[in-house]
Amino acid sequence: KRLILIGPPGSGKGTQSPIIKDEYCLCHLATGDMLRAAVAAKTPLGIKAKEAMDKGELVSDDLVVGIIDEAMKKPSCQKGFILDGFPRTVVQAEKLDEMLQKQGAKIDKVLNFAIDDAILEERITGRWIHPSSGRTYHTKFAPPKVPGVDDVTGEPLIQRKDDTAAVLKSRLEAFHRQTEPVIGYYKNKGAVAELHAEKSPKEVTAELGFLLRQNS
Ligand code: AP5
């Protein structure tokens, strides 16, 4: 399967991805995670991306299209992939179409994590992550067994630099202005399925499973 997850910051894309990834043996391509790793390693890409990310603005289309083009060539992605956080502009969606056309492949489903903006601040400001595995926790909704510590490795958890109420405002603005049109782009192709992303993580997982089993 080739899936796209679209939704605002905190809508649950990164929480649900590992679950469907394991169930369907897909690779999980999260541009945000890849960019954060590049920033942490101070690679040329990371240096170029950092400023926009800190402000909650989008990184340039050329940079992220390059990352995805490279990542999709990996053998582990040949059976299928989950795109989490890409495409985020109509230009990125058009470039993705070109890349897929070359491989004779197409997107099976676009999952739209529909949710009210008002819920997102609490989700974002309570998030803690384990950077090397991508595991995500929440102080209230998904607390780790020991506060500030990863359940599996015992390593420390961190908070994302852009997970503040102020930066969330710009991220939401970018979502509505630049990413919402991408949902329209795929609606015209008839590939979009809506999720009730305000429900509990388990309920969202169940809904996802139901949507993915349809006509597959
Ligand atoms: P990115 O990392 O993609 O961030 P985002 O889109 O803002 O999404 P988040 O990771 O914040 O949300 P999520 O939906 O994954 O939420 P999660 O599941 O963790 O991008 C970061 C930056 O990189 C961008 O601002 C941009 O600068 C750049 N970038 C990335 N891709 C780009 C692109 N294509 N083009 C240009 N620039 C790009 O959940 C959040 C919290 O809520 C967690 O604590 C979780 O435990 C909790 N939670 C999850 N689900 C539920 C639930 N159902 N109920 C209660 N709590 C829940």
Ligand code: ZN
């Ligand atoms: Zn995420």
